[in-house]
Amino acid sequence: KTNLSMVKDVKAETNSSAASKVIEPHEHLNQKPIPIKINRLGEHEVNVEMTAQITDIEISKGEMYKAWTFNGEAPGPVIVVNQGDKIYFTMKNMDPSIPHSMDMHAVHTAPSKNFSNVMPDQTGSFSYPADNPGVFMYHCGTKPVLAHIANGMHGTIIVKPKDGYPTDSDVDREFVIVQNEWYKYNDMDDMTNGVPKYVVFSTKALKDGDMNTNGTVGALVDHPLLAKVGDKVRFYVMNVGPNEVSSFHVVGTLFDDVYLDGNPANHLEGMQTVMLPASGGAVVEFTVTEEDSYPIVTHQFNHATKGAVGALKVTKD
Amino acid sequence: KTNLSMVKDVKAETNSSAASKVIEPHEHLNQKPIPIKINRLGEHEVNVEMTAQITDIEISKGEMYKAWTFNGEAPGPVIVVNQGDKIYFTMKNMDPSIPHSMDMHAVHTAPSKNFSNVMPDQTGSFSYPADNPGVFMYHCGTKPVLAHIANGMHGTIIVKPKDGYPTDSDVDREFVIVQNEWYKYNDMDDMTNGVPKYVVFSTKALKDGDMNTNGTVGALVDHPLLAKVGDKVRFYVMNVGPNEVSSFHVVGTLFDDVYLDGNPANHLEGMQTVMLPASGGAVVEFTVTEEDSYPIVTHQFNHATKGAVGALKVTKD
Amino acid sequence: KTNLSMVKDVKAETNSSAASKVIEPHEHLNQKPIPIKINRLGEHEVNVEMTAQITDIEISKGEMYKAWTFNGEAPGPVIVVNQGDKIYFTMKNMDPSIPHSMDMHAVHTAPSKNFSNVMPDQTGSFSYPADNPGVFMYHCGTKPVLAHIANGMHGTIIVKPKDGYPTDSDVDREFVIVQNEWYKYNDMDDMTNGVPKYVVFSTKALKDGDMNTNGTVGALVDHPLLAKVGDKVRFYVMNVGPNEVSSFHVVGTLFDDVYLDGNPANHLEGMQTVMLPASGGAVVEFTVTEEDSYPIVTHQFNHATKGAVGALKVTKD
Ligand SMILES: [Cu+2]
Ligand SMILES: [Cu+2]
Ligand SMILES: [Cu+2]
Ligand SMILES: [Cu+2]
Ligand SMILES: [Cu+2]
Ligand SMILES: [Cu+2]
Ligand code: NA
Ligand code: NA
Ligand code: NA
Ligand code: NA
Ligand code: NA
Ligand code: NA
Ligand SMILES: [Zn+2]
Ligand SMILES: [Zn+2]
Ligand SMILES: [Zn+2]
Ligand SMILES: [Zn+2]
Ligand SMILES: [Zn+2]
Ligand SMILES: [Zn+2]
Ligand SMILES: [Zn+2]
Ligand SMILES: [Zn+2]
Ligand SMILES: [Zn+2]
Numbered sequence: 001k002t003n004l005s006m007v008k009d010v011k012a013e014t015n016s017s018a019a020s021k022v023i024e025p026h027e028h029l030n031q032k033p034i035p036i037k038i039n040r041l042g043e044h045e046v047n048v049e050m051t052a053q054i055t056d057i058e059i060s061k062g063e064m065y066k067a068w069t070f071n072g073e074a075p076g077p078v079i080v081v082n083q084g085d086k087i088y089f090t091m092k093n094m095d096p097s098i099p100h101s102m103d104m105h106a107v108h109t110a111p112s113k114n115f116s117n118v119m120p121d122q123t124g125s126f127s128y129p130a131d132n133p134g135v136f137m138y139h140c141g142t143k144p145v146l147a148h149i150a151n152g153m154h155g156t157i158i159v160k161p162k163d164g165y166p167t168d169s170d171v172d173r174e175f176v177i178v179q180n181e182w183y184k185y186n187d188m189d190d191m192t193n194g195v196p197k198y199v200v201f202s203t204k205a206l207k208d209g210d211m212n213t214n215g216t217v218g219a220l221v222d223h224p225l226l227a228k229v230g231d232k233v234r235f236y237v238m239n240v241g242p243n244e245v246s247s248f249h250v251v252g253t254l255f256d257d258v259y260l261d262g263n264p265a266n267h268l269e270g271m272q273t274v275m276l277p278a279s280g281g282a283v284v285e286f287t288v289t290e291e292d293s294y295p296i297v298t299h300q301f302n303h304a305t306k307g308a309v310g311a312l313k314v315t316k317d
Numbered sequence: 318k319t320n321l322s323m324v325k326d327v328k329a330e331t332n333s334s335a336a337s338k339v340i341e342p343h344e345h346l347n348q349k350p351i352p353i354k355i356n357r358l359g360e361h362e363v364n365v366e367m368t369a370q371i372t373d374i375e376i377s378k379g380e381m382y383k384a385w386t387f388n389g390e391a392p393g394p395v396i397v398v399n400q401g402d403k404i405y406f407t408m409k410n411m412d413p414s415i416p417h418s419m420d421m422h423a424v425h426t427a428p429s430k431n432f433s434n435v436m437p438d439q440t441g442s443f444s445y446p447a448d449n450p451g452v453f454m455y456h457c458g459t460k461p462v463l464a465h466i467a468n469g470m471h472g473t474i475i476v477k478p479k480d481g482y483p484t485d486s487d488v489d490r491e492f493v494i495v496q497n498e499w500y501k502y503n504d505m506d507d508m509t510n511g512v513p514k515y516v517v518f519s520t521k522a523l524k525d526g527d528m529n530t531n532g533t534v535g536a537l538v539d540h541p542l543l544a545k546v547g548d549k550v551r552f553y554v555m556n557v558g559p560n561e562v563s564s565f566h567v568v569g570t571l572f573d574d575v576y577l578d579g580n581p582a583n584h585l586e587g588m589q590t591v592m593l594p595a596s597g598g599a600v601v602e603f604t605v606t607e608e609d610s611y612p613i614v615t616h617q618f619n620h621a622t623k624g625a626v627g628a629l630k631v632t633k634d
Numbered sequence: 635k636t637n638l639s640m641v642k643d644v645k646a647e648t649n650s651s652a653a654s655k656v657i658e659p660h661e662h663l664n665q666k667p668i669p670i671k672i673n674r675l676g677e678h679e680v681n682v683e684m685t686a687q688i689t690d691i692e693i694s695k696g697e698m699y700k701a702w703t704f705n706g707e708a709p710g711p712v713i714v715v716n717q718g719d720k721i722y723f724t725m726k727n728m729d730p731s732i733p734h735s736m737d738m739h740a741v742h743t744a745p746s747k748n749f750s751n752v753m754p755d756q757t758g759s760f761s762y763p764a765d766n767p768g769v770f771m772y773h774c775g776t777k778p779v780l781a782h783i784a785n786g787m788h789g790t791i792i793v794k795p796k797d798g799y800p801t802d803s804d805v806d807r808e809f810v811i812v813q814n815e816w817y818k819y820n821d822m823d824d825m826t827n828g829v830p831k832y833v834v835f836s837t838k839a840l841k842d843g844d845m846n847t848n849g850t851v852g853a854l855v856d857h858p859l860l861a862k863v864g865d866k867v868r869f870y871v872m873n874v875g876p877n878e879v880s881s882f883h884v885v886g887t888l889f890d891d892v893y894l895d896g897n898p899a900n901h902l903e904g905m906q907t908v909m910l911p912a913s914g915g916a917v918v919e920f921t922v923t924e925e926d927s928y929p930i931v932t933h934q935f936n937h938a939t940k941g942a943v944g945a946l947k948v949t950k951d
Contacts, residue, residue, distance in 0.1 A: 108923055111885045111926060132890075134904055136906050193829050243934050245909070245934070248594075251420060251428045252432065260902060265903040268580075270449040273422070275594035280881065280907050299558060300560050306509065562879060563911075564912040565911075569748075586900060587767065587897040587900070588895045589768070606742055610745075610746060616771075622780045
């Protein structure tokens, strides 16, 4: 099969000592972001259509990264479904040279079948149940997985709990925050043995009109999240890594309610900082009682120094 | 404002390639530790007076570090208040050249107002409620935050739960243990991209006569914590980082009761090792049934090897 | 005492700049694995006999490591006892040159007495109660501890809860999975300041006929764990480090039930990934509903890239 031998060549190239260069077929490629499509097919069935594509992302002021992405975003767009939904997932691989795939941590499925490679210029369709509530990572699972994640192919899927969270009625605003790392361009050695060049936060739109950013240095400082005095704010937090854990914290407040991996059963209270493994999620909630800008950080301050800082701006009205 | 332009210059200096040198205005400075003042103003009001000051600390045998400190200690002195207290906090900045500030993870407040910079030779006053029980980090929040924490400006504030811990009546002794890292002197590059030179434990006096140490290699080996056979021992543990997580463990026992971030609601049982994020706290409790010296470590043994070892000495009477 | 001066010499050698060499007395040594002996003495008493020995282990294809081991395995064999058992432990130190010891995180005891050094060619006997249920680390506690753990002297002891786990009746198969790191051979500097060369998984036999592997790259890929469609699978997971934390994950499923450190009281649900400190354990359970090979990883993907990948192969019958 020609496709498979191509895969092999590309994989070799990815691992070569020249790995920190853009691979040849991507050189003149900058595919415009294609919006994700999510539409409900039935009471318990949802259709999700995404792309794998090569898109330039300005990861820090003036520094472009020819990212491997879902839908031209890194992290990819957030997916929201209901607990009990069956997901019908389609991925169009617009990358002319490398297969990509989709591994969702939210679902039970046979990975070799439903997380399998979609070849260049092909479209793949898969389906699986999302029967567990929570905040989950999704990512490309094509080998070498580290390169596909580190180059940008990661995101968050939220599965809303059937019976909600006990604190649902108190929540006034909610946001998605994703933490990811950037390394030297497509450099497997740096990804494997180095330290991150940048560690960043992004937010993803939960509904039309919400802010939606890439994981770039300063994204949430230049354009803070917004709330009002007295609001109970909920963050769906996800640390996609690929390598580092996160010590998630908001300055000036503490988390009255925390649900580890977003499961209502995993309830903690009054936490200053939430420990997130690589590919760990949480729902964190807190009430803001005064006007101000509240910094959002990972309290692993070497990482905050490398970019993992954002802000929640709280105004009177 | 002259103060502000000075801040800018100093900040530049902190980030320069000569960053591992003592900054000029600190060169001949070694300010004698000034004790913290904590006094109750009313049933639910407490006054806390601290200094920011430059003080030499022997972080390892024969190795002095001109630390940026609270009250001449690194970590700073422990603060203990009651849940529901309003804290009236005053900081006298004795540093002639750099602003400092105080960010307490225990409180809800507007950070730009109440965690704001106190200029050199100035005194700042702030107040905020401590309505959540637990073991919290405090630290200087002046930019670059990583440098202010790594140079020594961190500590622990305990907010005693209104209704206590379910295990209060069993506890015979209690201690504070803080883990912190040291890097090359005031070297932002080492702090950001390097590995810690030392990782250390200290203890802080909860009451008059209690041992009170700095975060120095061997502090709690040379002068172990003391208990009696049969005691249930409580540690208020805090990992201030600035960068590393901690795998807190005591050899020869296990933690019968653990309260994550010190909140009574976050109860775990029978833990061998407690995972602490950077700026994570815990109450851990265990009973010592035999005379001996029980080593205290982070079980990330590269860090234990760099100094994060202490001892609890248990005697018959 | 001649033994003690020898200890001192060997310790110096371990820390020397030539540390990455096999120490002289081990040079021509490759001691054949001696099976562990576990036999019950009474309703609440169990006898455990182990060796400390020097044994070649192929940690990656074609790469031998003259490991410091328990019973010729690294990780050492799994020990299983019942909550409430008293353990009578005997260690025969077959290493001609270095003392070794046994620190079990499962027990309450005086470490200087019961975790003490057994001199070369000596046998030591110790006893202690295992009164807490869970999944615990054991390891050699001889100084420098980091070298003894990193060179291979670590393993898992399971203490079965008196009243079982609430999910016991649903579980169809169970396995032990241990994560450990390998560094440059016996190189204290690399162990202390470097990054792991390999991060690996192994499985340990819970009963006769179970697979039992060393912590070698690909061990659980070449020989996957085996289950049947519809099984609820339980993993007893242990991260022995010595330095790194783990973000334990299984692709294609999520953990319906998690017990932190294996204590039934520490129950979490619906977790995608479990955060394990260095020397942290967990019981994780999940149901596999389709035929396939399910990859097991730490989702810190630099570590997965270095070997921490396994597979659970699920077949129809
Ligand atoms: Cu991909
Ligand atoms: Cu902080
Ligand atoms: Cu400061
Ligand atoms: Cu240990
Ligand atoms: Cu040993
Ligand atoms: Cu994954
Ligand atoms: Na509200
Ligand atoms: Na805070
Ligand atoms: Na007692
Ligand atoms: Na222990
Ligand atoms: Na079953
Ligand atoms: Na999964
Ligand atoms: Zn803070
Ligand atoms: Zn609150
Ligand atoms: Zn709850
Ligand atoms: Zn131990
Ligand atoms: Zn106990
Ligand atoms: Zn409880
Ligand atoms: Zn996965
Ligand atoms: Zn399930
Ligand atoms: Zn339960």
